Amino acid sequence: MAGVQVSNLSRSFGAHKALDDVSIDFADGGFYALLGPSGSGKTTLLRQIAGFDFPDSGRIAIGGESVERVPVEKRRIGMVFQNYALFPNMSVADNVAFGLSVRGEAKATIASEVQRALDLVQLGQLGGRRPHQLSGGQRQRVALARAIVTKPRVLLLDEPLGALDKALRIDMQIELKRIQREIGITTIFVTHDQEEALTMSDRIGILRGGRLVQEGPPEDIYDRPKSEFAATFLGDANILRGETTGTGIRLADGTAIAAKAGASFAAGTKASCAVRPERIRIAADSGSPDHLNGNVLKGQVSKRIFAGNNSTYFVDRDGQTIKVIVQNTGMEKLAEGQEVVLRWSPESTVLIAGN
Amino acid sequence: MAGQVATGSRSGLRSALPLLLPAYLWLTVAIFLPLSAMVFFSFMTELPLSGKAWFFTLENYATFFSQGLYLTLLLASLRLGLEVTLWCVVIGYPAAYVLAKVLKGRSREAIFLLVILPFWSNGLVRIFSWAMVLREGGILDTALNAVLPFKINIDLMYSYPAVIIGLVHSYVPYMVLTCYLTLQAIDDSLIEAGRSLGASRLQMLKRVIIPLSMPGLVAGAALIFVPVVGSFMEPRILGGRTGTFYGTVIEDQFVAVFNWPLGAALSFILLAVVLVILALASPVLKRAA
Numbered sequence: 040m041a042g043v044q045v046s047n048l049s050r051s052f053g054a055h056k057a058l059d060d061v062s063i064d065f066a067d068g069g070f071y072a073l074l075g076p077s078g079s080g081k082t083t084l085l086r087q088i089a090g091f092d093f094p095d096s097g098r099i100a101i102g103g104e105s106v107e108r109v110p111v112e113k114r115r116i117g118m119v120f121q122n123y124a125l126f127p128n129m130s131v132a133d134n135v136a137f138g139l140s141v142r143g144e145a146k147a148t149i150a151s152e153v154q155r156a157l158d159l160v161q162l163g164q165l166g167g168r169r170p171h172q173l174s175g176g177q178r179q180r181v182a183l184a185r186a187i188v189t190k191p192r193v194l195l196l197d198e199p200l201g202a203l204d205k206a207l208r209i210d211m212q213i214e215l216k217r218i219q220r221e222i223g224i225t226t227i228f229v230t231h232d233q234e235e236a237l238t239m240s241d242r243i244g245i246l247r248g249g250r251l252v253q254e255g256p257p258e259d260i261y262d263r264p265k266s267e268f269a270a271t272f273l274g275d276a277n278i279l280r281g282e283t284t285g286t287g288i289r290l291a292d293g294t295a296i297a298a299k300a301g302a303s304f305a306a307g308t309k310a311s312c313a314v315r316p317e318r319i320r321i322a323a324d325s326g327s328p329d330h331l332n333g334n335v336l337k338g339q340v341s342k343r344i345f346a347g348n349n350s351t352y353f354v355d356r357d358g359q360t361i362k363v364i365v366q367n368t369g370m371e372k373l374a375e376g377q378e379v380v381l382r383w384s385p386e387s388t389v390l391i392a393g394n
Numbered sequence: 395m396a397g398q399v400a401t402g403s404r405s406g407l408r409s410a411l412p413l414l415l416p417a418y419l420w421l422t423v424a425i426f427l428p429l430s431a432m433v434f435f436s437f438m439t440e441l442p443l444s445g446k447a448w449f450f451t452l453e454n455y456a457t458f459f460s461q462g463l464y465l466t467l468l469l470a471s472l473r474l475g476l477e478v479t480l481w482c483v484v485i486g487y488p489a490a491y492v493l494a495k496v497l498k499g500r501s502r503e504a505i506f507l508l509v510i511l512p513f514w515s516n517g518l519v520r521i522f523s524w525a526m527v528l529r530e531g532g533i534l535d536t537a538l539n540a541v542l543p544f545k546i547n548i549d550l551m552y553s554y555p556a557v558i559i560g561l562v563h564s565y566v567p568y569m570v571l572t573c574y575l576t577l578q579a580i581d582d583s584l585i586e587a588g589r590s591l592g593a594s595r596l597q598m599l600k601r602v603i604i605p606l607s608m609p610g611l612v613a614g615a616a617l618i619f620v621p622v623v624g625s626f627m628e629p630r631i632l633g634g635r636t637g638t639f640y641g642t643v644i645e646d647q648f649v650a651v652f653n654w655p656l657g658a659a660l661s662f663i664l665l666a667v668v669l670v671i672l673a674l675a676s677p678v679l680k681r682a683a
Binding site for chain 2: 121125127185
C-alpha cells in the first residue's frame with residue numbers, strides 16, 4: 040500500500056492537451072474520485088498512473104518511488120475496467136488467479152488467495168462459473184477480486200459502475216467502499232457521476248479541459264466551490280453575477296447580495312455568487328425581515344416540478360431563472376405565475392471570481 | 395407455449411423456403427448430381443464410352459489397398475497438407491495479429507490489400523511466376539548472387555520446397571483472414587487488463603490471445619489442409635518429377651489415363667480420410683478453443 044503523488048503532469052495528443060500541468064497528492068489508504076465531464080482528462084490521468092501511457096513531462100510517484108517511465112506490468116497496480124475485461128476463456132477462479140499465476144506463485148497459495156478474494160467480494164461459491172454466466176454486478180465483483188488479489192499498491196477504477204443499473208449501482212457503491220475500507224488500499228476512482236463522487240470518496244478532484252479545477256473533501260468543494268464550473272458541476276447552483284462590494288456583490292439592478300463564504304476580492308471587480316437551491320427559502324409574501332436570511336430577491340414562479348419528497352421551483356427575476364428546492368413538508372404550495380420572495384443567508388452565499 | 399413456438403418456426407420455414415430454394419437447387423445440380431455420378435463411376439469397370447461393356451466392381455477400391463504406391467502417395471500428400479498448414483500459421487498468424495491489433499486506419503487497409511492480392515490473380519499465373527523466381531538463373535538466384543560476395547547456386551525449381559513455397563503462397567491469405575477476424579474481436583481492454591496484472595507479452599499471447607483466437611486458427615487450418623491434400627497444380631508445375639502426390643495421380647487418372655473409375659475411387663478414399671482426420675481433430679481443437 041502506498042500513496043500516489045502526481046506532480047506537474049502534462050500529456051498532449053497532437054495539438055490537444057489532454058493533461059495540462061496537473062498535480063495531485065493521493066493520500067495512502069484514501070478513496071479519491073477524479074470527476075469531470077468527458078474529455079476533461081480524468082481517464083488520461085488514470086491511464087498515466089496505471090502506466091498504459093507515459094507523460095510528456097512531470098512526475099508520478101507511487102510510495103515515493105518514481106514510476107512515470109515504468110511500464111504497467113511492472114507497476115504493481117490493480118485496475119478495474121469499465122467493461123470489466125474478464126477473460127472469457129477462463130473460469131471465474133482462473134480469472135482471479137491470473138495475476139498470481141503469471142507471477143509464478145505456488146498452486147496452493149494461489150488457490151487459497153483466490154478463495155479469500157472471492158469470499159471478500161461475496162462470490163465464494165461461483166469460482167467454477169464462466170464470466171458469461173454471471174450478471175453485470177457479479178462480473179464487477181470478479182473484476183474487483185482479480186484486481187486486488189495480487190495485493191497491488193494502488194487500486195484504479197475506470198468508471199466501474201457505469202454499466203450497472205441504478206439500484207445495483209448504489210449496492211455496489213456501498214460494497215466497493217466496504218471492501219476498500221477492509222483492505223485499506225489507496226483507491227483512485229474515475230467517474231462522471233457527481234453523486235457517486237460525493238457519496239464514496241474522501242477527496243474529489245474536479246478536472247476540466249486537462250486541468251485540475253479544484254481538489255478537496257466533498258463537503259469543502261460543495262460548500263465552497265472556487266469557480267462557477269466547480270459550483271455547477273458538483274451539485275446544482277444558482278450563479279448571480281455582478282461587481283464586488285467587499286462584502287458581497289451588487290447585481291446589475293443595484294440589489295446587494297452579501298456573501299460570507301469563499302474568497303474576497305477588491306471592490307469593483309467582476310465576481311459571482313453561488314447559492315445552492317436547497318439553501319433558499321421561498322415565500323408568497325415578504326413578511327417580517329429575517330436577520331439570518333439577509334439576502335432577498337423578488338420574482339415570479341415560472342414553473343414547479345414535484346418530485347415526491349421535494350419540489351423544485353423555477354423563479355424568474357430580471358431575466359434570470361433561480362432554482363429553489365423545497366422539502367415536501369405538507370405546507371401550502373405556490374402556484375405557477377405567483378409573485379414570491381426568496382431569502383437566504385450570507386453564510387450560504389459563496390463569492391467566486393467572475394468569468 | 396412450446397406448441398406456439400413450434401408452429402411459429404414451422405411457418406417461418408415455409409416462408410423461408412423461396413429464399414433457401416435457389417441455393418439448394420444450385421447445390422443439388424452443381425454438386426450433388428455430379429458427385430453421385432462419380433460415386434457411380436467409382437464402382438464401374440469401364441467408362442461407358444463408345445459402347446464398351448462394363449459391370450459393377452469393387453476393384454477400383456481394392457487397387458488402393460493392393461498397391462502400396464497409393465498409400466505412400468496419400469501419406470506424402472497428408473504430410474504436405476500438414477507442412478503447408480503449419481507454415482501458413484507461422485507466417486499468417488503474426489501478420490493477422492499486427493493487422494488486427496497494431497495497425498490502425500489507412501496503413502491497415504493498405505497492408506490488408508496486399509494480403510488479399512493473391513486472391514485476385516489467376517492461380518496458374520501465380521505458379522508460373524514462382525517458377526520464374528525459383529529456377530536456376532531465375533530472379534531469386536540472380537538477386538542473391540548480385541548481393542552476396544560469394545557464388546551460390548539457387549535452384550529450387552522442381553523440388554519439394556518449391557511445392558511448399560507455391561502452396562503456402564496460395565493459401566496463406568485464408569489463415570490471415572480467419573485469424574484476423576477472431577483477433578479483431580478480442581477487446582483491447584483484455585490485453586490491458588492482463589498487463590495490469592503483471593503478465594508479459596508472451597504470457598498474454600499464450601494464455602489469452604491464442605486461446606481466444608483458436609476458432610480462427612482452426613477454421614484457417616481446415617480451409618487450407620483439405621484442398622492442399624488434394625492439390626495437383628502446384629505439385630505438377632513447381633515439383634516436376636518430385637511433385638508426384640496423391641492429387642496428381644488422381645488428375646492423371648482423369649486427364650491422361652482416362653481411367654475415371656479409378657480416379658473417382660481414389661478421390662472418395664481421400665474424402666473419407668480427410669473427413670476422419672477432421673472428425674478426430676475436432677474434439678481436441680474444440681477443447682483448445
